[in-house]
Amino acid sequence: MNRWQRRDLEAPSTPLERLEERLSAYLDGELTDAERSAVEVELAADAETRETLDDLRLVRSALALLDEGVRAPRSFAITAPAVRSGGGSPVLMRRLELFMRGSAAAAALFFVVAVMNQPTLMAPVASNDMATGTFAQAESAPVETLRAAATDDPAVTPMFAPDAMQPASAPARAMPAAPPTAGGEPGEGGVMGTAADGGLGGDAGALDAPKGNDVVPQPDADLMNTMLTPETATAPAQPGTFRDSDSSQGVGGVAPALATLAVLLAILSALTAWSRREESGR
Amino acid sequence: MRFQDPLYGLTLRMLGSPQAAEDATQEALIRAWQRIDTFRGGSFKSWLFTIAANQARDELRRRARRPSTSLSAHADDPEMPDIDLPDTDPLPEAQAEQAELRAALEAALKTLPDDWREIVVLSDVHGMDYREISEVTGLALGTVKSRLSRARGRLREVIRGSRELHEAAERLGDRR
Known part of the structure; x- marks a missing residue:
């Protein structure tokens, strides 16, 4: 039912409905003086009108008493x-x-x-701790010692070889005395980085991997000097570079x-x- | 709290279910508290009733959108409080007639359209005048007047039926 149909339905359509509307408003004191006088004349003249008024009055008084027994079931005081x-x-x-x-x-x-x-x-990842520990050890070394080690001391060199700088997670990667031997196949041995290791993945592994009978690459002194300036040596590891915990194990x-x-x-x-x-x- | 009984009474009449009335009353009072700064003077009762009536109307609209039992289905609801009219007449016959009238009115109220029922409850149960009802419902004065008379007319038919039934019963008793 649309708005207009509803309006038609609500408007008094029969003489009785019109009478009830007048009497209802009369009861409520909502008529003008002229309207009230007209209703009173009508009431004096017609018994049925008086009866209708009595009924409406009864409805009103009965409804007025209807909620006297209604009490809220509990307090609605707002907490x-x-x-x-x-x-x-x-x-x-x-x-x-x-x-x-x-x-x-x-x-x-x-x-x-x-x-x-x-x-x-x-499950706890033990290899992560080992790799991180190795690098943490490297971080804590004095810069001059590290620089000297990078250029002079072959025993310490592997730790700062590019391989050791990779955030590899395999235990073999963390072992300083495990350079690839001559004649090793690419991808063989614990030094090799693989995508499954996490960290830098295949590219890093390719960088690490000695090819065939190649001599183990020695770190370039200038490059190491650049890398081991006091700022870079003491600065915290950058995300995705040295910390193994930042490697691609996020789903863990x-x-x-x-x-x-x-x-x-x-x-x-x-x-x-x-x-x-x-x-x-x- | 001064207004909690009439507010609960209004929402109970509009919604027909004690649980729904309780929720609506509580919600209305919380809203009133939160929006107390929007009260611009005038009748505080009307302002509160406006909020409660809006709350009840929202609930009625929600019911209309989803299938549910009609208001008249609550007629036999054991949870529905037994609302008694106070007995002012000591005569047993008058008491019986009043109880009959009360039951008939209760039933008839539930059959009224929601918007008619709201207006007749605001007017005759809570004693509001046309302007207050217009304020609470947001309807024009003419619409309030018209709906109120239609609702009363419908309830009058119920009263007439009840009275005729009572007179018929009396006549039957006199013949015996």
């Missing part, structure tokens, strides 16, 4: 938390609680799926994060339920 939350009504609180329960369940489900698909995600943090999220949401949900019960108990 500070309800106002602070900007709508702490039972409905909103219930919806919030349901939302948090659902989110906790979803997070828990994702956690299970993540662990089942990659069980090693939760997803499972613990999901587990934490699930637990937090479950706790929040329980707190909301408790708060709602407290609220309704007041």
Whole structure:
């Protein structure tokens, strides 16, 4: 039913409806003096009009008494938390609680799926610590010693060879006395970086890999001097360059994060339920 | 709280369910608290009733959008409070007639269209005049007047039916 049809329906259409509208307004004192006089004349002349007025008066007085027995079932005094939350009504609180329960369940489900698909995600990565430890050791060395070592001392050189600078995660990579031997195949041995190692991946490995019978490359003294200026030697590792923890194992943090999220949401949900019960108990 | 009973009564009449009325009343009072700075003087009761009526109308619109039971379905709701008219007449016959009238009015109120019911409740249950009702509902005075008379007319039919039934019962008793 559209607006205009409804308007037609509401407008008094029969003589009785028009009479009821006049009498209703008369009862409520909403008529002008002239209208009221006209109604009073009508009332004096017609018994049916008087009866209609009596009925309407009865309706009005009966309705006036209708809510005398109605009392609010509880106090609706507003508590500070309800106002602070900007709508702490039972409905909103219930919806919030349901939302948090659902989110906790979803997070828990994702956690299970993540662990089942990659069980090693939760295992500690020992090689990372070793590689990082090696580099941390290098970082802590005095600059002059490092510079000297880079140019003079062959025993220390491998640590600062480009290979040692790579954020490799394999334990062999971290061993300073494991230069590739002559005749080694490319890709062989622990020195070789592979994409699976994480870190710089294939390119770094290719850089490290000695080709066939090549002599082990000695670090270029100028390059090492540039690299080991006091600023660069003491500066913290740049993201993606030296810290193995920055390598591409980001997914490893997803499972613990999901587990934490699930637990937090479950706790929040329980707190909301408790708060709602407290609220309704007041 | 001074206005909580009438506000609850209004939302109960408009929504027909104690639980929905409770939620709407609480929500209305929270909104009133949050928007107290928008009160520009005048009748504080009208201002509060406007918020509560808006809240109840929102709920009615939500109900209309989703399938649910009609208001009349609450007639037999055990949760619905037993609303008793105070018995002012000590005569048992008059009491019976009043109880009958009350039950008939309760039932008839539930059959009214939502917007008619809101107006007749604001006017006859809560004693508001046409201007206050117009303020609360946002309707023109003429529309308020028209809807109120139509609603009362419908309720009058119920009263007439109840009275006729009572008279018929009396006549039947006299013959015996």
